[in-house]
Amino acid sequence: MIPFIVRKIVYTLLVLLGVVVVTFFIRPPGDPARVLLGQRADSASVAALREQLGLDKPLYHQVGTYMVHLTKGDLGRSIASQRPVSETIMERLPATALLATTSILIATVLGILVGVVAAWKPNSWVDSTMMSVSLLGISLPAFVVGLLLVLLFGVVLEWFPISGYVDRGIEYLVLPMVTLAIRPLAIIARVTRSSMLEVLGQDYVRTARAKGLSTSAVFVKHALRNALNPVVTTVSAWFAGLLAGTYFIEFIFNWPGIGLAAFNAIEKLDYPMIQGTVLFTAVIFVAVNTVADILYGYIDPKVRIS
Amino acid sequence: MTTFRAESPSRLAWKRLKKNKGAVVAMAVLLIMIFAALCAPWITPFDPTTQVLEYSVKPAGFTGLIFYKINPSDSESPSIVAVRDYQVRGDSVYYHDPAGEAYVIARSALIGSGADDFVARPTFWLGTDRFGRDIFTRLIYGMRVSLSVGLISESIALLIGVFLGAIAGYYRGRVDDGIMWLVNVVWSFPTILLVVAFSVLLGKGYWQTFVAIGISSWVDIARIVRGQFFTIREQEYIEATRALGFGTFRTIFRHMLLNAIGPIIVLSSAGFATAIIAEASLSFIGLGVQPPTPSWGQMIKDGYGYIALGTNWGMTIFPSIAMAVGVLVLNVFGDGLRDAFDPKTSQR
Numbered sequence: 188m189i190p191f192i193v194r195k196i197v198y199t200l201l202v203l204l205g206v207v208v209v210t211f212f213i214r215p216p217g218d219p220a221r222v223l224l225g226q227r228a229d230s231a232s233v234a235a236l237r238e239q240l241g242l243d244k245p246l247y248h249q250v251g252t253y254m255v256h257l258t259k260g261d262l263g264r265s266i267a268s269q270r271p272v273s274e275t276i277m278e279r280l281p282a283t284a285l286l287a288t289t290s291i292l293i294a295t296v297l298g299i300l301v302g303v304v305a306a307w308k309p310n311s312w313v314d315s316t317m318m319s320v321s322l323l324g325i326s327l328p329a330f331v332v333g334l335l336l337v338l339l340f341g342v343v344l345e346w347f348p349i350s351g352y353v354d355r356g357i358e359y360l361v362l363p364m365v366t367l368a369i370r371p372l373a374i375i376a377r378v379t380r381s382s383m384l385e386v387l388g389q390d391y392v393r394t395a396r397a398k399g400l401s402t403s404a405v406f407v408k409h410a411l412r413n414a415l416n417p418v419v420t421t422v423s424a425w426f427a428g429l430l431a432g433t434y435f436i437e438f439i440f441n442w443p444g445i446g447l448a449a450f451n452a453i454e455k456l457d458y459p460m461i462q463g464t465v466l467f468t469a470v471i472f473v474a475v476n477t478v479a480d481i482l483y484g485y486i487d488p489k490v491r492i493s
Numbered sequence: 494m495t496t497f498r499a500e501s502p503s504r505l506a507w508k509r510l511k512k513n514k515g516a517v518v519a520m521a522v523l524l525i526m527i528f529a530a531l532c533a534p535w536i537t538p539f540d541p542t543t544q545v546l547e548y549s550v551k552p553a554g555f556t557g558l559i560f561y562k563i564n565p566s567d568s569e570s571p572s573i574v575a576v577r578d579y580q581v582r583g584d585s586v587y588y589h590d591p592a593g594e595a596y597v598i599a600r601s602a603l604i605g606s607g608a609d610d611f612v613a614r615p616t617f618w619l620g621t622d623r624f625g626r627d628i629f630t631r632l633i634y635g636m637r638v639s640l641s642v643g644l645i646s647e648s649i650a651l652l653i654g655v656f657l658g659a660i661a662g663y664y665r666g667r668v669d670d671g672i673m674w675l676v677n678v679v680w681s682f683p684t685i686l687l688v689v690a691f692s693v694l695l696g697k698g699y700w701q702t703f704v705a706i707g708i709s710s711w712v713d714i715a716r717i718v719r720g721q722f723f724t725i726r727e728q729e730y731i732e733a734t735r736a737l738g739f740g741t742f743r744t745i746f747r748h749m750l751l752n753a754i755g756p757i758i759v760l761s762s763a764g765f766a767t768a769i770i771a772e773a774s775l776s777f778i779g780l781g782v783q784p785p786t787p788s789w790g791q792m793i794k795d796g797y798g799y800i801a802l803g804t805n806w807g808m809t810i811f812p813s814i815a816m817a818v819g820v821l822v823l824n825v826f827g828d829g830l831r832d833a834f835d836p837k838t839s840q841r
Contacts, residue, residue: 205678213690234657326821328770330777331813338800338809431683435774439797453689453778465690469681 189422191267191484191491199477206473210466214458217232218242222456223266262466263459272463275448282352283444287429288434289364294371295422300378301372303411303417307402309384317376324373330435333366337439350441363440367432378421382414423479430468501836506755509833516829519822528820530636536628538615540570542785545625547575547591550805553620553628561611561781571604575625579612586611591630604827613811620807622795628807629785632815638788639819642703642772643765650764654714656755659745661715662722680712683795690778702781706771714760723755762827766820773816791815799803 194422215222220236237243241252256263301321305314324332340362341349347361386392387410395409396402434446443446445464452460484491500508509514529536558578561571579588584600603611619628661672679687691705705805723729726749734744775781776790784791789812796808 201674202681203676205674206681209678209682210690213693214697216694287808322824323817323821326766326824327586327813327817328774328820330774331816334793334797334809335801338806342800345628352828431686435777438778450778453693453780456693458693461690461693468686469591472683473681 188485188491193483195477197482199473203323203470203473206380207254207257207466207471208250210462210469211250213462213465215456219456219458238352257284257466262463264302265452265460267455267457272311272460274446275460276463276467278444279448282442283430283433283437283446284354285360286299286363286367286442286444287426289360290367291371291422291426291429293364294375294425295369297368297377297419298372298375299415299418300409301376301407303383305376305380306383307406308388321373321376322483325368325377327369328435329366329370329432332369333362333436333439336362336366352441352443363436363442366439367429367436370432371422371429371472374425376420379414379418382417383410386414411465420479423475431472449452500707502755505828509840510829511796513829513832515825516833519829522818523826524625526636527824529633530640533637537627537633539573539627541572541626541631541634541787541808543573543626545575545621547625548621549623550799550808551617551621551625552805553618553728553807553811555617555620556614556616557591558612558614560586560598561613562598563602563604574598576612588704591723617812617827620805622792622808623799628792628794628811631792632789632811635789635792636781636815636819637770638699639772639787639816642706645703645773646710646768646771647708647761647764649704649767650709650711650714651757651761652711652712653708655712655718655750658718659713659722659750663745663749664718664728665723665739669719672719676712676715678706678811679709682709684709684767685771685774688775689778689780692775697780697783699782699786702775704773705775706768708772710764710767713766717756718750718753720723721747721756725749725752751837759827759834762823762830766823766827768814769820778810810827 214302218233218237220233220240220242221228224233229307234243241249244252254261262276264270265272265275268275297318299318305317308314327335337349340346348355349362351359353360383406390461392405392410395405400409402422430445433442433444434449436442437444437446445467449461449464451465539721545557545559548555548732558576558670560574560576562574562578564570575591577589577591577593579586581587581600586600587595589595593821594789600611600760605611617627617629619632622628622631657672657675682690687709688705691709692701695701695705731744731749733747741746772781772788773790773793776788778795779794781790782788791808791814792812796805796810799805799808808811
């Protein structure tokens with residue numbers, strides 16, 4: 188087990204190295220200093236900014252400096268606010284984490300429920316309706332879903348506020364959370380359904396039925412437990428993706444998380460801020476996946492040999 | 494005497510696809526969309542950039558009186574003047590604009606020679622946006638952008654993904670390790686973030702957007718092709734190509750790739766839909782295809798401010814519906830393709 192974990196961690200570090208290099212190159216085309224100051228800026232101030240940002244050094248030197256700073260947790264300074272990027276990210280993290288965790292929670296619980304109900308009587312009208320709606324949920328990008336929810340529940344029905352953070356009340360969480368949850372919910376429901384149908388066709392389920400267990404006992408005790416494996420994979424894969432998903436949601440609902448900070452940075456081409464948020468999301472994604480891989484290795488010895 | 498004809502796998506797949514009602518409907522809708530996008534100039538009543546500022550933010554089904562004025566810089570597309578009422582007296586046309594201001598214009602400055610050639614009362618089927626541009630027209634032109642993004646970006650992704658996947662799957666060993674490392678690095682970034690990052694790097698614009706999306710979405714294709722090649726490589730007919738002395742290139746691209754084509758086609762149709770969403774997302778945040786070229790994401794963003802005001806929901810709703818339908822039919826068609834190519838994975 189230990190060699191497996193070591194191998195995983197070394198490989199993860201190698202991947203992170205690549206991630207850092209890719210992140211380093213996220214910057215405006217041409218001369219970033221020129222782009223930031225505009226065409227009319229005099230060459231002296233452009234040169235000064237270049238020096239301040241370290242852009243006058245050769246590229247390998249810049250990459251090296253960037254990495255050395257990263258090991259100290261220094262993501263650089265935002266060009267717009269002059270504050271350390273890491274500070275802004277830490278400050279914004281709770282808002283994004285709250286949104287992402289509540290969404291994945293609701294998506295997992297409801298998604299499994301919908302999937303099981305749909306698998307109860309495959310191809311019945313309940314199943315067809317649920318699967319059609321979930322296909323719609325997959326087909327709509329999150330920001331469109333968000334806008335439609337804003338229109339229906341915010342503007343027409345006036346049930347929930349359409350913009351703002353939970354510090355003003357828990358009702359502010361509802362629309363952003365639901366918007367973010369819809370896509371993973373639809374996918375989890377579909378995965379659960381097809382996984383259930385596969386498990387239900389297996390011999391041991393037939394045996395369970397043959398010995399006279401009720402349908403609900405077969406479903407919940409025997410089938411669901413085995414059908415959950417692919418669902419767990421989907422959920423863990425989605426959780427990291429959700430962090431990226433929050434970007435658009437935070438923008439639409441004016442939710443003060445990392446995504447909103449990234450958005451404002453994109454508008455101003457504040458590239459240290461863009462790099463910082465992208466890198467942060469990617470590192471979380473890699474970390475979650477590595478932990479998941481190690482857990483699989485722990486559960487299933489076959490995974491360890493490769 | 495009975496003759497038997499062996500049917501090729503793609504022919505069998507086509508037969509199965511034809512039996513799938515959902516997939517056939519999806520394909521029909523898709524063909525209509527492609528046709529509409531190709532014929533945009535002939536089926537739309539306006540030019541996508543023509544502005545009638547007096548008729549801005551009007552609801553669906555709005556009709557308004559307009560004059561066609563000769564456009565000195567472009568004789569093909571006359572400029573449009575919004576009018577409340579008018580009177581022709583000799584060589585001059587007296588009219589009131591929608592705000593009630595009185596104006597006079599020479600008949601010769603308007604198009605046509607007949608009595609009523611210059612005046613029309615068109616219906617804006619889906620209403621107008623904040624510059625008084627026809628939403629229906631922009632929707633159809635936006636479809637051009639979305640479909641070309643799907644086509645071009647997916648082609649770029651296919652080119653990179655198939656090439657790297659094939660090489661990794663064929664050579665294995667160190668080559669595979671190197672390519673898989675790259676795959677894992679790119680895979681570490683959520684696709685939409687990577688697209689945003691590349692857009693910052695490449696700058697805004699039409700082609701930049703296509704490239705940004707293309708080079709962000711090849712990873713899944715590379716993985717699938719690699720996996721396919723792992724199995725195909727062990728088959729006897731590949732050994733036969735080696736025995737016959739075929740070159741590596743010929744073996745990979747003529748013999749192995751053609752046998753892996755099913756999953757690649759299926760993945761491409763899903764990638765097509767993802768590319769459309771990615772482009773809309775980019776346009777929505779102001780990167781991507783730039784105004785005045787109409788794109789769905791941009792239209793949705795433009796209308797967003799009006800949703801809260803409750804003025805003209807159509808500005809956001811119609812492009813949203815268009816995109817939902819587009820992505821939905823691509824997904825249904827893709828599912829149909831998957832079932833047709835590999836009946837084993839069919840859910841029914």
